Amino acid sequence: MIGYIKGTLEYSGQEQIIIDNNGMGYELKIPLSIIEELPQIGEEIKVFTYLYVREDAMVLYGFISPEDLEIFKLLLTVSGVGPKGALSILSALSPYKLRIAIVTGDDASIAKAPGIGKKTAQRLIIDLKDKIKIEGFSQEESNITDNNENFTMQNSIMEQAIMALITLGYSRSEATKAVKNFRNLDSVEEIIKNGLRQLSII
Numbered sequence: 001m002i003g004y005i006k007g008t009l010e011y012s013g014q015e016q017i018i019i020d021n022n023g024m025g026y027e028l029k030i031p032l033s034i035i036e037e038l039p040q041i042g043e044e045i046k047v048f049t050y051l052y053v054r055e056d057a058m059v060l061y062g063f064i065s066p067e068d069l070e071i072f073k074l075l076l077t078v079s080g081v082g083p084k085g086a087l088s089i090l091s092a093l094s095p096y097k098l099r100i101a102i103v104t105g106d107d108a109s110i111a112k113a114p115g116i117g118k119k120t121a122q123r124l125i126i127d128l129k130d131k132i133k134i135e136g137f138s139q140e141e142s143n144i145t146d147n148n149e150n151f152t153m154q155n156s157i158m159e160q161a162i163m164a165l166i167t168l169g170y171s172r173s174e175a176t177k178a179v180k181n182f183r184n185l186d187s188v189e190e191i192i193k194n195g196l197r198q199l200s201i202i
Helices: 032-036 067-078 084-094 093-102 107-111 117-133 151-166 172-182 188-201
Strands: 004-012 018-019 024-027 046-056 057-063
Touching: 004 024, 004 107, 018 046, 024 057, 032 084, 046 067, 057 067, 057 093, 067 084, 067 093, 067 117, 084 093, 084 107, 093 107, 093 117, 093 188, 107 172, 151 172, 151 188, 172 188
Parallel strands: none
Antiparallel strands: 004 018, 004 046, 018 024, 046 057
């Protein structure tokens, strides 16, 4: 089993990259959502991999972080979602946005992925809802988080909910206003759900 490949990025296309490792070029399928995270051609890269084997082919799928690979594997546990479908979902939604869509029951966003219908999206949410948690942020989200170590636990939960809404495209002021009345809730997921409902009627 190939856990990861580390080498030089030789080629980057719409859905695949080639990494040179000791003179051997590894071709990997990647989701469109991580293209911006790739280094320049000729620079070193480390990609976590999933090897899919079938009778007529062996396909390597690549991800920038172990967490992204993990959610890809979770998608494969859903009936009707194979590697191609999982890659399509992660091309339409970043892993973080997909987590938010799952915990908030946003099947419409998931169904926007090519080849993924509304029924499959709903099944995915049912199957994975209890397995997905929004805990902390990737570097992308943490870069815009206020650096304040004096948050209480409740403020920290509220901040995570606010940052999740910002990631979905809302401004900080819109997100803060949407969740401000739900401080009594102790679950990030519940605050996000109520915040999205609030935003839909503002």
